[in-house]
Amino acid sequence: MATAAGTDIYTIMRNLRWSATEKSIARKAxxxxxxxxxxxxxxxxxxRAGRAKHAxxxxxxxxxxxxxxxxxxxxxxYRYSVLPMVFGRLINEDRIQEDQLRGLRTDKLxxxxxxxAF
Amino acid sequence: MATAAGTDIYTIMRNLRWSATEKSIARKAxxxxxxxxxxxxxxxxxxRAGRAKHAxxxxxxxxxxxxxxxxxxxxxxYRYSVLPMVFGRLINEDRIQEDQLRGLRTDKLxxxxxxxAF
Numbered sequence: 001m002a003t004a005a006g007t008d009i010y011t012i013m014r015n016l017r018w019s020a021t022e023k024s025i026a027r028k029a030x031x032x033x034x035x036x037x038x039x040x041x042x043x044x045x046x047x048r049a050g051r052a053k054h055a056x057x058x059x060x061x062x063x064x065x066x067x068x069x070x071x072x073x074x075x076x077x078y079r080y081s082v083l084p085m086v087f088g089r090l091i092n093e094d095r096i097q098e099d100q101l102r103g104l105r106t107d108k109l110x111x112x113x114x115x116x117a118f
Numbered sequence: 119m120a121t122a123a124g125t126d127i128y129t130i131m132r133n134l135r136w137s138a139t140e141k142s143i144a145r146k147a148x149x150x151x152x153x154x155x156x157x158x159x160x161x162x163x164x165x166r167a168g169r170a171k172h173a174x175x176x177x178x179x180x181x182x183x184x185x186x187x188x189x190x191x192x193x194x195x196y197r198y199s200v201l202p203m204v205f206g207r208l209i210n211e212d213r214i215q216e217d218q219l220r221g222l223r224t225d226k227l228x229x230x231x232x233x234x235a236f
Contacts, residue, residue, distance in 0.1 A: 038173040045176050049167030055156040058163050059187055065180040072173075 014081045029100040088115025132199045147218040206233025
């Protein structure tokens, strides 16, 4: 994704400065979304485990667990240099509401919105 | 493991000839032990899954499942060239009773017994 000025989004994200207040808002939104996603993964796991009757289903659950773990690890990357992209995705997936990010500077919110819509 | 005559056990196993009746006995004992082990794995999995509360426990179960799958795959190797060793181990682990192998020729039974005791 390139801006009108031709600066790529990674450079823009790297150049953002986060105040202590913004970091605190970001951290809370991030942790809340992660906790919710982990809990829903536990719930789905228990449902799958409850239905399993044969060992072949266990190996399917093993593959599913590995995929979930990998996806969650990749998605929840708390580095400020990529955080707008993380939040954009989480908003796009309806895991974070924009309200939770209220208090971030407009430049960040606009960037996050653009990524969410991308 | 070498015999008194110096012939190694892999050569001895490879040189065994299995009659149709012996193959049928072997197949049944093998499948019964495998089915029992798979069922007990399913039961233990359900118990672990039922106790799990946090995602970290899911990833522990994922590791456990991978180990169980690998161990079962390695243990239940139905090739006649290694079958006495497989049965020796299964008897040693109390997963097969010698009775289930009744009908195999004495040379095979003695070999299996020696491996079980090893």
